[in-house]
Amino acid sequence: MSEISLTIDGEQVKVPEGTTVLSAARKLGIEIPTLCYHPDLTRHGACRVCEVEDVAHNRSLASCVTPVIEGMEISTRSRRARKARRRNVSLLLANHPNDCLGCDRSGTCELQEIAHDLSIRTREIEKYEGETRDITPDKTGPALKREPNKCILCGRCVRICEEVQGVSALQFSNRGFDSIVTTAFDLPQSEINCANCGQCATVCPVGAIVEKNEIYHVWQALEADDKHVVVQTAPSIQATLGEEFGMEPGTVVTGKMVTALRKLGFDRVFSTEFTADLTIMEEGYEFLARLEGNEKLPHITSCCPGWVKFAEHNYPDLLNHLSSAKSPQQMFSALAKSYYPDLTGIKPEKIYTVSIMPCTAKKFEKDRAGINGGPLKDTDAVLTTRELALMIKEIGIDLNHLPEDEYDELLGKSTGAGTIFGTTGGVTEAAVRTVKEKLTGEPLERLELGFVGVQDKEIEIGDRTIKVAIVSGLGNTGELLKDVREGTSEYDFIEVMACPHGCVGGGGQPLPVDKEKKDRRAEGLGSIDQAKTIRKSHENPMIKKVYEDYLEEPLSRRAHRLLHTEYRRRPKN
């Protein structure tokens, strides 16, 4: 590919043909504000906040969508360019609530940051004062809240939902000033085919789509005298929470996080990794049974609630392929309100269970019909990584300066097999380790499964070859599931994670985010697995104990009641 020469702010630069003006400028360290642009999505060119001037051709252009051409003389600083950016930002602000202080995204809002960086002043916004959008917020969703009045129509949510997730729950509607992003037929969030994956919330530059905040309820429980509040932390949180406190993506903060949770007042701090190991036991045995011919192959994982809901809407005919094992979150909570009271003598009604999740769909999962093992709600509250960080910040703690601490023992110990639940391929690897040892007594070498898209692998187990596929990002499931539907799938085991990169790329993780950051988080998480000594779920002494004490054996009657669930067909709208 040929090289193109141009100047940007007087500096000569050569870049490959096809490079946009924006990336050429960034190469030179020149920052241009953007809103609709996102590195992981198609180019949109809508917000016009990245305007620069091409002096050679006497035109103003949107740098994020304009490829360089020979002889361009770009000025990012000319009066024309500067005014163009200011006016477009002011036009957006003139139709924006501007109640920044009370907004969920205050401090992480990209529009706020740009307005700050460009030092936009009130008089400039007032100049364009007029009618403003007036649409009732949609708070009906189980996990996500939409506030269309804050929307700046950058289309990042529309694009990620369509291009990456293949769900298309959100689209543009109406024309002109009345244009909005909405659901099909303006249906409420609670009635649409949304998987609750929250990818839209991770790319929304403003507070137009945010998770349903449960911080208030958690504080109430923590401050109630008669509540015994236990918290579980999902595997991926330890590799992402640090970002909220300025650390590099992928920094492992397990010990500091445990300390912070204790300081917040949680009575017991446990790791979801323990029940991730339990999920592997249950699911591993289930897979063994399928291999032995009792049920349909391929076996498809069900630990991701976004994927489960997606399947219920779009592949109801394949639900019998899904493992009936609950997700680690729900297994943990079920035990926390059954086995744990037996052990400690605390009444189940007094126990309040909180889970810290990378995920918005977990908020939906906790309230699924039939999800509870008994009469009580198994999971009382779900906080995302972002919500946990807000709570830690509220009590004035800087994670950087905390000493490290250990999880509580009883439900705390994990193997590292559970840890890699947090990246894609992790579930498969953990399950296959267990299955292989059960069948052959031989250990399994590291599968070295990556983090992106669709991958597959053949594994020799005794005289049998097991074919596994790992897919992350709902938009990547199409081909694989088409084969399953048509009965031509060559796979025995399929792992599906709704979010690209799995849980490290979850809808509840720190903002802003892109592919590169997710890679680094996954690397951080992978390093924990390497460091652990016990790496097979069935060798976890706590797992052995819980079966001996309480569950008897995988897939027992009690295990079925507490640790397994059912799925249902949902409409496709």
Next chain:
Amino acid sequence: MKDAVYRSHVLVCTGTGCSSAGADSLQVELEDQIAQHDLTDEIKVIETGCHGFCEKGPIVVVYPEGVFYCEVGKKDIAELVEEHLLKGRVLEDLLYREPVTEEQIPSYHDIDFYKKQQRIVLANCGKIDPENIDEYIANNGYEAAGIALTKMDPGEVISEVKNSGLRGRGGGGFPTGNKWEFAYNTKSDKKYIVCNADEGDPGAFMDRSILEGDPHRIIEGMLIGAYAIGADEGYIYIRAEYPLAIKRLEKALSQAREYGFLGSDIFGSGFDFELHIKKGAGAFVCGEETALMASIEGKRGMPSPRPPYPAQKGLWDKPTNINNVETFANIPYIIYKGAESFNSIGTENSTGTKVFALTGKIKNTGLLEVPMGTTLREVIFDIGGGLTGDNEFKAVQTGGPSGGCIPAGYLDLEIDYDSLLEVGSMMGSGGMVVMDEDTCMVDVARFFLDFTQSESCGKCTPCREGTKRMLEVLERICGGKGASGDIELLEELGNHIKDTSLCGLGQSAPNPILSTINYFREEYEAHIEDKYCPAGVCPELAGAYMIDEEGCVACGQCARACPVDAVSVQDNEIYVIDEDLCISCGACEEACPVDAVTQG
């Protein structure tokens, strides 16, 4: 069976204009009357497309004499058959009357409306039955396609079109031959050709009339284009609001397939081509080519940034060439008559002819085709017959809702792509709205912006938010709430929107405002500073009425007509209007028998 030979042909215009004026019932009546006089074997009735002179519809032309009857009603048919068709006497009452001399003109070649026209695109419109492929073929139809496909290679076709100088008739005026060359040069296993018939400008009906009057010309133009760029599939994207055009196109497509002008191995050349109709849902923005392609693909009609251009990555990411209806309609002529014949018409940089839809305060509303370089004065006064009521000309708006308003000082401007741009307007697809002294230019600007604002796709910030803010300012000014600084704000926003919008809609939407500020700034100032609408259009700003003391005969009719009791009598002699109560409705003025009431 041998075709019958008729001594007379009666052509009834069934374009949308004449149809809505009652032409549909004429044909039935004609056939009835002809049958009653036992002339069925001698006289044939033919439905044609638009003659262009819509103001005078319904139009009926009798051949071989070529007598042009206008404003024909159902009640006239019996007499027409008896007098003209039976006795051979021209029915003078139905002839066109020259407006000044009142002279009756029997042949339409002698009518001013037609005299200055040169018809290439509209050559067959009104002359042939658009639903009969044989009539098109009889007028050399599909000969150009035959020549192109059997005697020329694609490169020769493209260079012929390049040499003709033809520029896109849809708006931008990009050279058609170059556009074809780009699509030709992009290597791909699949290419598309698309005809943009999403004519959405208020008051424009050029494309509709061509499609209704001569659909095969478009099919032939597209066939030649497809051969030139190497496309084997095409789409005609047409508004669903054009049912007659769609019906005739569908008929034409099936006839073309039957005759082998579509399908495989056309003219035995080995070239295959299939053509589909895609109906649009009426979004104005779908006339923008990237939005149009999105719409064909079933997506929301929203423009995308270019590059990539359609010639590189178009419909379903394949190289695609898009031209508008009138552009394609010129192609058969260029190939059949040669580039030289075409480029000898018009001006140096704008060759050929242009079809305009002339509307507004004009006597001869209608569709006309003139060589490029014809002056505005010729179009408006010679062809258009001047303004209705012989009012004074104020401005003409060209180029659709995003065009600019051109004042009287430029009446002698020779119309072409570049000259229109120079005066702050544009060619657009060829709409021409004439305005007189009773037109308020601020109100006109508000009207057009209201249209473009509500038709904006809402994608980019300047167009979505900016045009709304401009509209609010204009509404404020028209409502008597304009403030100093408003004109400057309009200019700032207008230039900003032009400079930074994503597509042509936003880039041109401010034109009506910027051009009226440029040429009629004093009208804006009168609205803002004096709270006065000089044209008396803006209701909140129209002046109060006054009664002339000298003229008043104290009849009291004004007082009785006034709906708000603003008129009272003083000393039983004269009537006066209370300015504070007057709502400027004009009822008193209408009621006054001695013209003593005037507006202040």
